[in-house]
Amino acid sequence: MDASLEPQKARRLALLLRERIASGEIAPGARLPGEPALALEHGVSRVTVRRALDTLASDGLIDRRVGSGTFVREPDAPRPIVADFSNMLTHLVEMGRRTGVRLLAFAYVQPPEAVAQALGLKAGERSQRSVRVRLIDGQPFSYLTTHVPERIGLTYSEADLAAVPLLTLLERSGTAIERASQTIGATLAGPDVAEALGLEIGSPLLALTRVVFGPDGRGVEHLQALYRPDRYSFQMELHRAGDAGERRWSPVPCRTTDSGEATPGPGLRAAQAARG
Amino acid sequence: MDASLEPQKARRLALLLRERIASGEIAPGARLPGEPALALEHGVSRVTVRRALDTLASDGLIDRRVGSGTFVREPDAPRPIVADFSNMLTHLVEMGRRTGVRLLAFAYVQPPEAVAQALGLKAGERSQRSVRVRLIDGQPFSYLTTHVPERIGLTYSEADLAAVPLLTLLERSGTAIERASQTIGATLAGPDVAEALGLEIGSPLLALTRVVFGPDGRGVEHLQALYRPDRYSFQMELHRAGDAGERRWSPVPCRTTDSGEATPGPGLRAAQAARG
DNA sequence: GTCGGTTGTCCTATACGCTAGACAGGTAGT
DNA sequence: ACTACCTGTCTAGCGTATAGGACAACCGAC
Numbered sequence: 001m002d003a004s005l006e007p008q009k010a011r012r013l014a015l016l017l018r019e020r021i022a023s024g025e026i027a028p029g030a031r032l033p034g035e036p037a038l039a040l041e042h043g044v045s046r047v048t049v050r051r052a053l054d055t056l057a058s059d060g061l062i063d064r065r066v067g068s069g070t071f072v073r074e075p076d077a078p079r080p081i082v083a084d085f086s087n088m089l090t091h092l093v094e095m096g097r098r099t100g101v102r103l104l105a106f107a108y109v110q111p112p113e114a115v116a117q118a119l120g121l122k123a124g125e126r127s128q129r130s131v132r133v134r135l136i137d138g139q140p141f142s143y144l145t146t147h148v149p150e151r152i153g154l155t156y157s158e159a160d161l162a163a164v165p166l167l168t169l170l171e172r173s174g175t176a177i178e179r180a181s182q183t184i185g186a187t188l189a190g191p192d193v194a195e196a197l198g199l200e201i202g203s204p205l206l207a208l209t210r211v212v213f214g215p216d217g218r219g220v221e222h223l224q225a226l227y228r229p230d231r232y233s234f235q236m237e238l239h240r241a242g243d244a245g246e247r248r249w250s251p252v253p254c255r256t257t258d259s260g261e262a263t264p265g266p267g268l269r270a271a272q273a274a275r276g
Numbered sequence: 277m278d279a280s281l282e283p284q285k286a287r288r289l290a291l292l293l294r295e296r297i298a299s300g301e302i303a304p305g306a307r308l309p310g311e312p313a314l315a316l317e318h319g320v321s322r323v324t325v326r327r328a329l330d331t332l333a334s335d336g337l338i339d340r341r342v343g344s345g346t347f348v349r350e351p352d353a354p355r356p357i358v359a360d361f362s363n364m365l366t367h368l369v370e371m372g373r374r375t376g377v378r379l380l381a382f383a384y385v386q387p388p389e390a391v392a393q394a395l396g397l398k399a400g401e402r403s404q405r406s407v408r409v410r411l412i413d414g415q416p417f418s419y420l421t422t423h424v425p426e427r428i429g430l431t432y433s434e435a436d437l438a439a440v441p442l443l444t445l446l447e448r449s450g451t452a453i454e455r456a457s458q459t460i461g462a463t464l465a466g467p468d469v470a471e472a473l474g475l476e477i478g479s480p481l482l483a484l485t486r487v488v489f490g491p492d493g494r495g496v497e498h499l500q501a502l503y504r505p506d507r508y509s510f511q512m513e514l515h516r517a518g519d520a521g522e523r524r525w526s527p528v529p530c531r532t533t534d535s536g537e538a539t540p541g542p543g544l545r546a547a548q549a550a551r552g
Numbered sequence: 553g554t555c556g557g558t559t560g561t562c563c564t565a566t567a568c569g570c571t572a573g574a575c576a577g578g579t580a581g582t
Numbered sequence: 583a584c585t586a587c588c589t590g591t592c593t594a595g596c597g598t599a600t601a602g603g604a605c606a607a608c609c610g611a612c
Contacts, residue, residue: 008284009570012477016466023500024390034588045571050590066589067579082459114300179515180525183358185505186462186480187299188291191318202288204462204480207505210514229461229483238456238486249456251527284569285600310558321601326560342559343609 009044010051016042017052021061021072032062032070081136082235100138103162104196105131108150111222115147118211119219127222128153130161133196140197141231143205147222166221167212175220182210184234187226197228204229285320289328291479297337297348298506308338308346357412358511376414379438380472381407384426387498391423394487395495403498404429406437409472416473417507419481423498442497443488451496458486460510463502473504480505 020026032038035053039046053070056062063073111119111127121127127147134142146166155173156164164172171177189203197205206227214220227233238249296302308314311329315322329346332338339347387395387403397403403423410418422442431449432440440448447453465479473481482503490496503509514525 012467015464015478019463019466024388024393027389036588045573047572048570051569064589065579066577067587069579069588112301113303177516179513181511181513183512184460184482184510186482186503187295187505188478188480190292202291202464202478204464206460206462227462229463234460236458238458240453240455312558315601321603323602324600327599329559340559341609342607343557345558345609 010048010055013038013042013044013049013052014055017056018059018061021056026072028072028074030072031068032072034069081141081232083232100135101162102133102135102140103130103158104133105129106158106161108153111147115222119147119149119222121149121219126150130166132161136231139231141228143193143196143226145224148220149218152220166223170212170220176215177220178213178215180210180212182208184208189226193226197226199228206232206234286324286327286331287476287478289314289318289320289325290331291476293328293332294335294337297332302348304348304350306348307344308348310345357417357508359508376411377438378409378411378416379406379434380409381405382434382437384429387423391498394498395423395425396493397425397495402426406442408437412507415507417504419469419472419502421500424496425494428496446496452491453496454489454491456486456488458484460484465502469502473502475504482508482510 017026017032021028026032032053033041035046035049038049042049053062053064057064061073063071065071107129108126109129110124111121111129115121115127116123116125119127127149130144130146130148132144132146133140134144148166148170152170152173152175155175156169160169167177185207187205187207189197189199189201189205191201193199193205194201194203197203206229208223208225208227210221210223210225211219212221212223236251238251241248241250293302293308297304302308309317311322311325314325318325329338329340333340337349339349341347383405384402385405386400387397387405391397391403392399392401395403403425406420406422406424408420408422409416410420424442424446428446428449428451431451432445436445443453461483463481463483465473465475465477465481467477469475469481470477470479473479482505484499484501484503486497486499486501487495488497488499512527514527517524517526
């Protein structure tokens with residue numbers, strides 16, 4: 001059960017099969033081709049096929065039955081959290097699930113150049129850096145690294161940060177918050193992030209970078225959030241806007257669902273399937 | 277220059293360093309830690325470090341100078357595309373850069389179960405599957421897999437698809453388009469996607485799944501888009517909404533900039549820095 | 553110049569992913 | 583029972599990535 005190292009060809013095959021399963025190309029309950037068939041099809045030895053299947057099996061994606069074959073397991077549905085964008089909840093406490101926070105680091109540091117520039121710090125100015133991991137039902141799903149200018153960070157304590165959302169702390173201390181600019185991308189899990197989120201190194205992550213600005217236009221908070229895509233994803237409803245010739249999508253204006261669960265509908269199923 | 281096989285640890289290190297460079301965590305022009313230092317830091321041998329640096333060097337990301345060190349090269353500025361969400365441009369032709377499309381596959385197939393369900397197809401109904409790669413300045417940045425119900429797909433030809441945006445084709449053929457539901461996540465590049473996008477297998481990708489619905493509520497298009505995060509990311513402006521106690525972010529209502537470039541301002545710089 | 557640190561090159565030994573088999577035991581259909 | 587196919591386990595051997603060195607050539611600071 002160590003499965004520490006992920007070899008090359010076996011890893012490829014595992015990734016490939018994982019996607020086929022996640023995308024529904026191989027329906028749940030269906031039987032995979034036999035190991036010799038897979039070996040022949042992908043030009044690898046049977047041992048390699050078995051290694052790939054081993055990792056899928058230990059992830060609970062497939063079910064191997066001696067004598068009959070390997071089958072795609074029905075997902076036990078630890079349904080991922082889906083954050084609604086039209087609503088854009090800042091925090092998930094309201095989602096009806098038990099969430100928690102672990103504070104991994106807290107210190108005043110020299111911020112990386114990119115962060116300093118985003119926050120509008122002068123050279124040499126320090127920032128308060130904190131690293132937190134958010135949990136849902138005891139399972140970690142996001143890794144947050146925040147930088148706050150030192151003058152603002154001093155208005156609250158380390159214990160505050162472990163208990164109260166950062167934005168609340170900022171507002172409580174009189175820091176006005178106006179607008180923010182954020183970017184969504186993707187990254188790989190580094191060693192530390194991988195361990196904190198219970199992943200292997202090199203796992204894919206949703207990356208969100210948000211810079212929060214106060215009314216004076218100065219940066220107040222720099223947030224780098226990394227999400228496990230199998231437990232967290234962004235969802236939004238769009239509608240078609242604009243005249244012919246210049247048509248585009250625009251997000252549906254805040255239609256909050258009280259349940260906190262993501263807006264139901266056909267999209268959800270697809271979202272799960274595509275989480276690969 | 278064969279570099280056919282990508283070893284394990286060297287590959288990880290290369291990916292990790294590549295991202296640190298792309299994210300600006302190691303500023304352009306800065307000097308990397310020495311090879312012995314990197315080896316110690318990551319718990320690998322110097323040979324492995326060198327292999328990782330070799331791939332980065334051959335990609336033109338770093339500059340190695342005997343006797344003085346290894347430096348991050350100033351990027352030749354293939355600036356990443358930043359898609360504005362408040363605006364949510366469906367297509368990038370307007371962005372003032374030469375874009376192109378390559379049609380990789382076009383066929384009528386039995387759709388995977390998840391797609392059939394999202395589109396509301398009955399068992400046995402076929403769909404038109406197409407795989408396209410979008411280019412910008414000759415460089416691929418997105419890999420699009422679309423499924424359209426067969427009855428709708430028949431209204432246009434393969435050549436049409438290679439030249440005209442799909443949504444335009446749909447609307448031109450009288451298919452009304454109302455709303456869409458989309459989800460954003462992250463994945464790893466499989467073998468085929470990796471090759472099409474000029475990436476290594478296992479590179480991180482932004483994954484967007486969109487299901488487009490017509491006025492009758494039936495699915496019209498199922499899109500799975502995979503983006504290279506170093507060339508494409510989502511950007512949006514938010515402002516603080518809601519009363520105290522229940523405050524949240526909401527997207528800035530469509531403030532279109534005519535330039536097509538993402539909305540300028542302090543956020544842009546941050547977006548680039550954090551695009552990793 | 554001297555000295556410390558750097559990259560470039562070479563070496564050997566080990567670890568391990570992969571191949572190519574053979575064989576045992578289970579399952580399902582005939 | 584018989585047969586065909588499946589997964590599970592084991593073996594032997596090969597290729598190569600990795601570890602851990604030693605050494606040369608180079609650069610920059612003092």
